[in-house]
Amino acid sequence: MAEAGREIAALIEQVARLPGLGPRSARRLVLFLLKRRGQTMLPLAQALERVARGARDCAVCGNISGAEVCDICTDPRRATGEICVVADVADLWALERGGTFRGRYHVLGGLLSALDAVGPEELRLPALAARVADDGITEVILALDATVDGQTTAHYIAEALEGTGARVTSLAQGVPIGGELDYLDDGTITAALRARRALD
Amino acid sequence: MAEAGREIAALIEQVARLPGLGPRSARRLVLFLLKRRGQTMLPLAQALERVARGARDCAVCGNISGAEVCDICTDPRRATGEICVVADVADLWALERGGTFRGRYHVLGGLLSALDAVGPEELRLPALAARVADDGITEVILALDATVDGQTTAHYIAEALEGTGARVTSLAQGVPIGGELDYLDDGTITAALRARRALD
Numbered sequence: 001m002a003e004a005g006r007e008i009a010a011l012i013e014q015v016a017r018l019p020g021l022g023p024r025s026a027r028r029l030v031l032f033l034l035k036r037r038g039q040t041m042l043p044l045a046q047a048l049e050r051v052a053r054g055a056r057d058c059a060v061c062g063n064i065s066g067a068e069v070c071d072i073c074t075d076p077r078r079a080t081g082e083i084c085v086v087a088d089v090a091d092l093w094a095l096e097r098g099g100t101f102r103g104r105y106h107v108l109g110g111l112l113s114a115l116d117a118v119g120p121e122e123l124r125l126p127a128l129a130a131r132v133a134d135d136g137i138t139e140v141i142l143a144l145d146a147t148v149d150g151q152t153t154a155h156y157i158a159e160a161l162e163g164t165g166a167r168v169t170s171l172a173q174g175v176p177i178g179g180e181l182d183y184l185d186d187g188t189i190t191a192a193l194r195a196r197r198a199l200d
Numbered sequence: 201m202a203e204a205g206r207e208i209a210a211l212i213e214q215v216a217r218l219p220g221l222g223p224r225s226a227r228r229l230v231l232f233l234l235k236r237r238g239q240t241m242l243p244l245a246q247a248l249e250r251v252a253r254g255a256r257d258c259a260v261c262g263n264i265s266g267a268e269v270c271d272i273c274t275d276p277r278r279a280t281g282e283i284c285v286v287a288d289v290a291d292l293w294a295l296e297r298g299g300t301f302r303g304r305y306h307v308l309g310g311l312l313s314a315l316d317a318v319g320p321e322e323l324r325l326p327a328l329a330a331r332v333a334d335d336g337i338t339e340v341i342l343a344l345d346a347t348v349d350g351q352t353t354a355h356y357i358a359e360a361l362e363g364t365g366a367r368v369t370s371l372a373q374g375v376p377i378g379g380e381l382d383y384l385d386d387g388t389i390t391a392a393l394r395a396r397r398a399l400d
Contacts, residue, residue, distance in 0.1 A: 007250060007251050008251055014243070018232065019232050020228060032219050033218075037252045041252040042252040042253070045248035045252055048233070050207060052237045065205075090228070
């Protein structure tokens with residue numbers, strides 16, 4: 001076992017450093033895989049390697065892609081005039097799961113943050129301004145977190161795009177579907193009340 | 201993204217089927233890896249593949265090993281006369297982390313279970329009897345779960361080894377280190393009381 005023992009221990013350490021896992025769950029996970037070396041562990045290793053080698057950041061929007069330009073950016077059925085700005089690929093995935101938005105995206109790669117010293121040059125903000133100026137964008141939808149950093153970034157973008165002719169909008173704030181008023185924070189209730197609308 | 205998108209979706213599905221993970225944590229995990237393709241994802245894929253290809257079950261004890269016979273079975277510093285019987289490699293790892301036991305192991309690969317229809321032939325029980333008969337084993341320590349299946353298996357082994365001359369012992373039952381009496385179940389308290397011993 002000498003060699004395998006060391007390699008297994010190193011693998012457990014690698015797995016334990018992944019988000020949501022610790023030494024205990026990493027041991028359980030690796031042992032689970034070790035018992036299914038042929039049917040689970042090897043295919044997983046190969047899928048990971050294939051994706052690790054094949055994936056890259058889309059040159060246009062920053063989405064994770066298998067080509068120079070991603071699927072969404074090259075899809076002719078998607079509206080070219082609307083860009084939805086998200087902080088992260090995870091947010092893009094969340095919106096795609098929703099399936100309502102049929103425009104294109106722009107992934108910033110984070111949010112402006114005074115605390116974490118993230119300035120505009122750390123994010124894909126210049127690229128956004130260039131896209132809006134060059135590609136005839138009519139609407140930029142900001143789908144950013146309803147946090148201080150998210151709102152700071154939203155204001156920064158709105159200012160940066162002033163005078164480009166593109167309309168800058170933001171996701172509505174209000175009561176989430178299935179949300180019970182009793183459990184909502186005051187900020188959400190206030191925002192939902194301010195943005196109240198007539199029943200149609 | 202067409203190709204990569206499908207491959208990423210397939211990878212997330214594979215990861216979501218692992219123990220302790222679900223669709224949500226799998227997505228988070230894969231995205232974490234996708235952002236660290238070179239420094240985390242590829243090394244992890246390669247470590248998984250190396251271990252998947254290199255590991256095998258020790259022909260003597262059933263431990264997971266990188267060779268025909270495992271490290272523990274070939275270690276000359278470990279007592280040859282004592283075998284500790286465990287249900288699973290996870291239990292062997294737990295005992296090795298303890299670091300007290302310096303004999304060898306026998307991994308059953310499960311426990312007898314009427315409910316799950318696991319009989320002696322599904323486990324490495326015949327191999328255990330053969331080892332005890334052939335290798336001059338003086339003590340067989342049963343380190344099995346304190347559950348119905350664990351105790352059924354323990355009794356089965358004790359009977360099967362009757363007449364071989366090997367002493368069959370079992371882990372002590374009692375109050376766990378750090379355990380508070382107030383929180384212990386009645387069974388443990390009763391067992392600890394029955395097995396009480398003089399302070400030395």
